[in-house]
Amino acid sequence: MAPWTTDELMIVCMAREVENGDIMAQGLTTPMAIIAYYLAKATHAPEASIMQLAGNIMVYFDEPPQASILYNEYRAMEHAVHIFGQNEVYETIFKRADSIVEFFRPGQIDKFGNTNNSTVKAGRTVRLPGGFGIPDASPLYKKTLIYCPRHERRVFVERVDHVGGLGLNLGGATSGGREIRIISELGVFRVDGRSGGMRLMSLHPGVDVEDVLSNTGFELSIPENIPETPPPTSVDLRLIREKIDPLNIRRLEFLSGDDRLEALQKILDEELRIWRSSNVNRPKAQQML
Amino acid sequence: MAPWTTDELMIVCMAREVENGDIMAQGLTTPMAIIAYYLAKATHAPEASIMQLAGNIMVYFDEPPQASILYNEYRAMEHAVHIFGQNEVYETIFKRADSIVEFFRPGQIDKFGNTNNSTVKAGRTVRLPGGFGIPDASPLYKKTLIYCPRHERRVFVERVDHVGGLGLNLGGATSGGREIRIISELGVFRVDGRSGGMRLMSLHPGVDVEDVLSNTGFELSIPENIPETPPPTSVDLRLIREKIDPLNIRRLEFLSGDDRLEALQKILDEELRIWRSSNVNRPKAQQML
Amino acid sequence: MSLREACECISDGDVLAIGGLTIHRKPMSMLHELIRLGRRGLSLLVFGGGPDVDLLIASGMVGSLDAAYVGFEILGFAPNFRSAVERGEIKFTEHTEYSIMAGLQANLLNAEFIPSRLLLGTDVLKSLGYKTFKSPLTGEALVAYPRITPDVALLHVQRCDEYGNAKVDGVLAIDLLLAKSSRRVILTSEKIVSAGEVAGSPFEVNLPSTFVDMVVESPLGAHPTSCYPYYTYDLWHMISYLEYCRRGMVNDYLRKYVAGVESFESYLDLVGEDALSRIMI
């Protein structure tokens, strides 16, 4: 089998954060999160449930479904046990914050774990799509989970330009005894109430601590002996590559601009080709109206 | 056809309060209300919808269902279009108060239309079952509808012993330009913002104004020329007697004590007999579990 | 899980929310078990109470009661509720539908209370003792309906799976709100089925497992109240119960049907096949 890649390692790290019985929630446009949830449920967390597509669709499955762009909602609905309105998603969060796992991808994160998906100052002020539910939900979890496919100084900043999801230095309506875990392309990090800021917990194999320091815009706490992140197992890799994400949707989270568009279009064409060849004789849903 | 009876006249008066397109809501244990709603929908208000069984079951029908004690929920569910949770019943009331018709039966009502289903002082303090939703909903309607099968001094009191549903003299969160209409076994009455209290609007045929005055515990406003309540039509009577309430459930609202229990047991036995004879070969729902 | 095991997690003095409505879908098998366990000083929160509340009060288990209605609907007053309140034997706080729902929904909205003008001017509000305050937005008087967060909710449902995904059918009352706002939620269910077999569509599973802690299979578990579409209420049994009460013999009823039997199955045997066949749909 080909050696693991960073996207695969990150997904495995994300899956490891799930405990059996947890509720795994997915916000907007976070394909790596859903791949990690499918992996967790297919390996060590078979009793976990998934709230997919902004949390609206509760999914149970025996065999993990395939991650999809075009048929995302359709696939989730095939395995749906309950449909949540968005208010019911929040009712679940307010009641069950301690058993919910949710991964957020911030535009910026700072030393204390504050996140920003609203506006960044890059010379001029750049408008991002918005924090959506991150400012509401992320401080309520005992373990706030962040993933950053791009570990860069413009993402890991000294102070976020706009405080969306609260970190641990500003008070506010956050959960007590809370910690924040960050899984990036370079390593695993933590912010908690005891430390003065973000701390490196493990370095991904092959990553140098200098890579981390030079790509982080603030002072990190670095332990004397830095553990290495355990790599994916062959079971993990086979599940990701063959069952869950054979289309390699996970890679999109590392690309931008024309590269990303090209990769995306290839995935769409491939998805459509497979769909058509496996549904030749299927009556169109539209005709069943 | 036998001449109309008071219960039938009251039901017809109640049905007349419904306009086509209204939402007709039923609270707890108000069989005359549901019979009146079925009648309204079967005659002049075919577009009206019914929220039955504490408002939880929205019912549409072409032919009016038969009023039932034993199979009330079952019959409603056969015609159900939507199921409301009780909070959604209130969401409907808050949004649509102006198009909702709901009949309340108070334990006491006073000169200004205040109602009481909580406690009455009859020598000692007597505990009633409770106002349930009457204090919440009744003041929100432009037209608060009350029916009183027993027009007695202990029901029509100078001042209610406990203010549940607000009348028109105490302020509070009531709808502006509101009026209260009362249909009793003796006549039709109104309380509105202009008059100083309750006013007689019409006397049922055969009822003397003295009957009303001697059974009312406060001073009524009596018009100079007292209109007579128009009697039921033969269509009304046929619908009530043959289609909607052949079991004569409506009469229960006029009885008490042993008479009532005896009448009720007769209805139950009759309902069960008819059910069994018309469902001989039906598999039991329990066996389908 | 057995009724006994589920009941063990209810402690003396807990705030216990009971689902269903008056004579519909009450978790009677669980309440019988609780009576046999002899829990004391319970605080009940009930939207519309009936035989459930009356039986627990008759058993001397109730310290306080918050409810918007307690009665047997078409059969009239709840005798033990009535006398216990009239004699001041329990602390009764009369609510309305709204005051209960608003208090429960505050949990669902992460709100400390719900500010509304509803009930201003009524005696119900006075006896609730809820605080009135000046709106920070308009200066108008508003009532602060405080959060109500029961310790345990007991609900009887038609079908659920082992995770607690349930279909509540027919009259819903506030069962879904109770599940969402209570700390722990115990379901009794006419039947427990495999995941995915609860209902024909995910929209019919109206109570998801995320709000449920324990499930117990309990066929006919709502008797003598109804459980659409399987059985209607056993009015004949309730008339007999009311007759026991009228004669001051409610303790005989309790001995015969609840405390003196092993289990809810034994109670159903006592009720008898003929009586049960009368109510089956």
Add this chain to the structure above:
Amino acid sequence: MSLREACECISDGDVLAIGGLTIHRKPMSMLHELIRLGRRGLSLLVFGGGPDVDLLIASGMVGSLDAAYVGFEILGFAPNFRSAVERGEIKFTEHTEYSIMAGLQANLLNAEFIPSRLLLGTDVLKSLGYKTFKSPLTGEALVAYPRITPDVALLHVQRCDEYGNAKVDGVLAIDLLLAKSSRRVILTSEKIVSAGEVAGSPFEVNLPSTFVDMVVESPLGAHPTSCYPYYTYDLWHMISYLEYCRRGMVNDYLRKYVAGVESFESYLDLVGEDALSRIMI
């Protein structure tokens, strides 16, 4: 009722709530018609916006926007939203999911506002400008999330009957809250069926007629966004739209596909059968 007739009830300056989520189930046919009608100065309330918001902004119809997210999900930023906000051409108020839902739900609870500690300490709350006050119950600081009551809600649904009883399928987002809290509610529906034929069970009719004012049949009316289970999003069309925008040619897109055509049917003809067959499930 036609799209045109339904749109006539929307006035310049109205607060318009748009249902769906980002690239799912947006009432696009209604928005095209609104653009053709040339309504001006609209205030949009959108939970998660995408092509809907971007197109209306590009058409110059938007005076202000309240939203928690505007983007094309997997396709990235919404270009006209972005530049209009960056240049200050529209008044944008950034919300979160909670701040919108709480404001809408205040209507559902007859509450003047929703008091919560959520968002205290964040810059989102600062830019919302919501009032902080002392709790009358505990003295703690609380945010008063005020009522949000849109004038009109536009929602696209899968099926409904002529009364407006509808089944909203797949991702629901906050469509049911919008229907319950908006003064008027207009549904476009893939299909209008007879009463009783909307769904297999009354539990699947999740939006009852009591909250709906007008219904218009509009097959494929969500294109290029998705409408499960009938069709997925037309990402190819959206990529082409974004390419028009990137080249500064959004007005050409509008002329070709929206303003320059008679009706949404003509737009679908222009999109073409091949493109549509790609998205059909």
